[in-house]
Amino acid sequence: MTVMITVEAATDGRRHSAALVAGLVLSGLVVGAALLSLAWTPYDPTAINVAGRLAAPTGAHWFGTDAYGRDVFSQVLAGAQSALAVALAAVGVGLGCGVPLGLLAAGRRGWVEEVAMRGSDIVFAFPALITAVLIAALCGPGAIDAIAAIGLFNIPIFAKVTRAAALSVWARDYTLAARLAGKGAGRISLDHVLPNIAGLLLVQATIQLSLGIIADAGLSFVGLGTQAPRPSWGRMLADSQTLADLAPWLVLFPGLGVVAAVLGFNLLGEGLRAHLNPRRGA
Amino acid sequence: MPLLDIRDFSLSVDGRALLNAVSLTVDPGQIVALVGGSGSGKSMTALSVLGLTPPGARAQGSIRLDGQELTALTDRGMDAVRGRDVGLVFQEPMTALNPVLSIGAQVAETVRVHGMARRAEAARVADAMLARVGLPADRFPRSRRPHELSGGQRQRVAIAAALAAKPKLLIADEPTTALDVTTQARILDLLVDLVRQDGLGLLLISHDLALVSGVADRVVVLQEGAVVESGPPAIVLQSPEHPYTRRLLAGAVPPRQRPDTPPAPVQPPLLAAQEIVRDYALPRPTLWAKPGTLRAVDRVSLAVHRGESVGIVGESGSGKSTLLRTLLAADRPQAGTVRLLDQDWSAVSEGARRRLRRHVQMVFQDPVGSFDPRWRVERLVAEPLALLDAPLSPALRRRRVEELLGQVGLAPEDADRFPHEFSGGQRQRIAIARALAVQPDLIALDEATSALDMLTRAQILDLLADLSRRLGLAYLVVSHDLAVVEALTDRLLVMQDGHVVEEGPTVQVLSQPRHPYTASLVAATPTLPVQGA
Numbered sequence: 145m146t147v148m149i150t151v152e153a154a155t156d157g158r159r160h161s162a163a164l165v166a167g168l169v170l171s172g173l174v175v176g177a178a179l180l181s182l183a184w185t186p187y188d189p190t191a192i193n194v195a196g197r198l199a200a201p202t203g204a205h206w207f208g209t210d211a212y213g214r215d216v217f218s219q220v221l222a223g224a225q226s227a228l229a230v231a232l233a234a235v236g237v238g239l240g241c242g243v244p245l246g247l248l249a250a251g252r253r254g255w256v257e258e259v260a261m262r263g264s265d266i267v268f269a270f271p272a273l274i275t276a277v278l279i280a281a282l283c284g285p286g287a288i289d290a291i292a293a294i295g296l297f298n299i300p301i302f303a304k305v306t307r308a309a310a311l312s313v314w315a316r317d318y319t320l321a322a323r324l325a326g327k328g329a330g331r332i333s334l335d336h337v338l339p340n341i342a343g344l345l346l347v348q349a350t351i352q353l354s355l356g357i358i359a360d361a362g363l364s365f366v367g368l369g370t371q372a373p374r375p376s377w378g379r380m381l382a383d384s385q386t387l388a389d390l391a392p393w394l395v396l397f398p399g400l401g402v403v404a405a406v407l408g409f410n411l412l413g414e415g416l417r418a419h420l421n422p423r424r425g426a
Numbered sequence: 427m428p429l430l431d432i433r434d435f436s437l438s439v440d441g442r443a444l445l446n447a448v449s450l451t452v453d454p455g456q457i458v459a460l461v462g463g464s465g466s467g468k469s470m471t472a473l474s475v476l477g478l479t480p481p482g483a484r485a486q487g488s489i490r491l492d493g494q495e496l497t498a499l500t501d502r503g504m505d506a507v508r509g510r511d512v513g514l515v516f517q518e519p520m521t522a523l524n525p526v527l528s529i530g531a532q533v534a535e536t537v538r539v540h541g542m543a544r545r546a547e548a549a550r551v552a553d554a555m556l557a558r559v560g561l562p563a564d565r566f567p568r569s570r571r572p573h574e575l576s577g578g579q580r581q582r583v584a585i586a587a588a589l590a591a592k593p594k595l596l597i598a599d600e601p602t603t604a605l606d607v608t609t610q611a612r613i614l615d616l617l618v619d620l621v622r623q624d625g626l627g628l629l630l631i632s633h634d635l636a637l638v639s640g641v642a643d644r645v646v647v648l649q650e651g652a653v654v655e656s657g658p659p660a661i662v663l664q665s666p667e668h669p670y671t672r673r674l675l676a677g678a679v680p681p682r683q684r685p686d687t688p689p690a691p692v693q694p695p696l697l698a699a700q701e702i703v704r705d706y707a708l709p710r711p712t713l714w715a716k717p718g719t720l721r722a723v724d725r726v727s728l729a730v731h732r733g734e735s736v737g738i739v740g741e742s743g744s745g746k747s748t749l750l751r752t753l754l755a756a757d758r759p760q761a762g763t764v765r766l767l768d769q770d771w772s773a774v775s776e777g778a779r780r781r782l783r784r785h786v787q788m789v790f791q792d793p794v795g796s797f798d799p800r801w802r803v804e805r806l807v808a809e810p811l812a813l814l815d816a817p818l819s820p821a822l823r824r825r826r827v828e829e830l831l832g833q834v835g836l837a838p839e840d841a842d843r844f845p846h847e848f849s850g851g852q853r854q855r856i857a858i859a860r861a862l863a864v865q866p867d868l869i870a871l872d873e874a875t876s877a878l879d880m881l882t883r884a885q886i887l888d889l890l891a892d893l894s895r896r897l898g899l900a901y902l903v904v905s906h907d908l909a910v911v912e913a914l915t916d917r918l919l920v921m922q923d924g925h926v927v928e929e930g931p932t933v934q935v936l937s938q939p940r941h942p943y944t945a946s947l948v949a950a951t952p953t954l955p956v957q958g959a
Contacts, residue, residue, distance in 0.1 A: 316795045316796075317790040317791075317792055317795045317796040318795065318796055318797050318798045320751075320756055320788070320790070321788065321790070321796060321797075321809070321810075321860065322809060323756060324754060324756070324783060324786075324787060324788055324810070325783070325809045325810035325812055325813060326780045326783045326784075326810070326812055326813045327809075327812070328776070335798075336798050339798075339800050340798065340799070340800060
């Protein structure tokens with residue numbers, strides 16, 4: 145039977161390593177843009193130049209300029225930075241709260257598991273957008289609002305993924321062996337469960353990262369995310385929707401940014417999933 | 427002309443030779459048994475016939491089915507052969523069947539895929555086939571799904587699916603290995619009956635010589651991808667010529683490793699269970715109904731004394747594994763008590779149990795699942811050392827692990843390797859080393875040799891017997907394999923449906939069973955013909 149599994153892994157492997165390479169290139173591009181914008185952008189992304197407004201892409205302005213004459217290339221670079229910052233922070237919130245919750249649920253079972261999982265269901269019942277509106281009403285709109293709303297939404301996802309994967313590890317005999325070696329549920333969760341599900345969590349994190357970028361673009365599109373004058377892809381799209389006929393580059397480039405980020409992290413996740421599959425090594 | 431004619435067939439993957447000039451034939455109506463240890467190339471031979479060799483495999487030689495050269499066929503051409511001319515029955519019926527398809531659809535599928543019948547006709551063929559394998563429609567509606575059947579019934583469905591398209595050749599790869607011993611005999615009888623009735627050729631792959639000796643017309647012995655001996659079972663199994671065949675035969679009947687008169691039990695017992703009961707909650711039938719319970723262990727009492735070896739036998743579902751988990755205080759009994767070294771064990775908190783844990787350790791069945799795949803052997807074997815009062819320094823810990831590996835016949839440098847780098851038998855040695863790490867008084871063996879072939883099983887049994895003699899270890903041996911308990915235990919408990927139905931000295935229970943269930947277990951266990959007769 146082991147033979148059959150190898151066959152499957154080998155044919156799957158080729159397709160997935162292509163996904164991994166493509167994902168690495170695209171997400172590398174986005175991360176590179178974000179890092180670059182920390183140190184350098186061709187123009188100040190917030191500098192207004194009314195005389196040079198709505199200029200088509202040229203050698204001086206690679207992606208053209210917007211209705212206020214701001215350089216679109218600089219804004220796209222800076223937008224990558226704010227999109228990534230929000231998505232990363234939100235994934236951090238999800239990992240930080242969801243993983244311990246999931247480990248606890250799988251390690252303790254019984255009513256602890258019941259409370260954690262039904263709590264997750266309740267959070268799931270509120271769409272991220274509604275939560276963002278609620279938080280914005282309480283604390284005012286901004287990047288923190290977006291992080292909190294998307295992060296809150298990530299918690300039950302990580303909690304459920306962690307619990308499901310942890311339960312399959314708990315079903316293995318080596319956790320029983322660890323109990324016979326006198327280890328408690330907490331120790332076993334850290335020693336055995338977490339390292340064995342880390343790959344899966346990494347894959348889930350890249351997928352949540354891409355979803356976070358979409359959610360951040362959506363929130364800033366409706367004005368709940370990163371606030372002006374800090375550039376964000378969502379608001380760039382919102383600002384330029386009436387000018388799309390006149391200056392299509394205003395929609396095209398931030399749109400491409402979102403697509404590159406989402407596709408990149410998704411492909412990366414897909415490639416990693418196959419790459420980290422323990423059956424490959426066994 | 428033989429039905430299947432494999433001639434000088436060699437196969438290598440990435441330069442590693444898996445099969446080396448294998449030649450064998452199967453005539454119509456003939457049963458040929460292919461035997462050998464794990465890794466001997468038995469399954470690879472079957473997969474080669476079906477054209478299912480791994481990618482990158484290089485093949486040489488010829489495989490002819492009814493005169494047609496199979497090695498020359500394209501993958502598409504092979505599709506027409508698989509299932510239609512050659513049927514296949516796997517070891518594990520649960521994974522070989524599609525869980526979402528009804529049994530009727532499952533069997534009808536083979537017929538329809540090959541365009542031999544339309545939907546209604548295929549359903550009729552499937553129905554008739556299922557009835558032939560002993561699943562009549564009135565008791566087994568065709569809409570049942572695999573999970574609603576027992577292991578033996580599932581294997582019947584798999585056999586029906588393999589035979590539905592009326593193939594000329596059936597390949598059965600360890601078809602009864604995953605089944606209980608009483609089921610095993612019935613499934614094998616069924617398979618042989620069907621093959622004889624239809625005049626099919628059967629290539630029966632098994633590591634169990636006793637099993638094939640009763641049914642095969644020819645036995646082919648494979649070692650490391652090469653045929654070392656073949657002939658009628660009366661010759662091959664009774665006066666074997668090749669040393670490998672002799673070793674296989676010796677492994678099939680492991681010698682008894684316990685003294686004829688067991689030492690008088692030392693009081694108090696090491697482990698003593700009084701009337702323990704273990705229930706499992708069943709899923710609620712409806713939302714508001716009270717959840718039912720399944721009594722997996724029903725008022726079982728037993729004692730294991732210092733240096734004694736006690737066996738528990740029973741089929742799957744008899745409650746023997748649940749009993750073991752309760753005895754090791756992995757689960758808490760609903761009633762009754764377990765005492766270890768005359769101290770409270772089942773009734774106290776895990777914190778209070780911790781200082782006693784080092785006295786009892788365990789070896790598991792599954793050589794893959796018993797180790798964290800991300801840990802190296804050193805860390806794995808050293809894990810229970812945390813139970814000792816004083817932690818060992820890294821250098822001492824390493825010394826201790828190397829010493830333990832030596833005790834189980836492994837090399838010191840194996841400590842730096844990962845579990846997946848070892849064979850099944852070696853992994854069980856690592857598991858034994860881990861169990862020995864804290865110098866326990868009792869080791870529980872939960873089907874510890876069930877996943878191994880007979881040669882490896884014999885080696886592990888030798889090792890366990892040797893360790894018990896040298897270290898004065900007591901064993902609690904849980905197994906469905908009578909040969910194992912016969913070799914390794916002084917006293918035997920027979921379990922059925924959560925009850926102990928018979929108990930006594932092992933030799934006596936197996937030679938003069940008093941309970942009908944014990945008698946049926948003994949009768950169903952295949953035996954080898956007497957050698958040299």
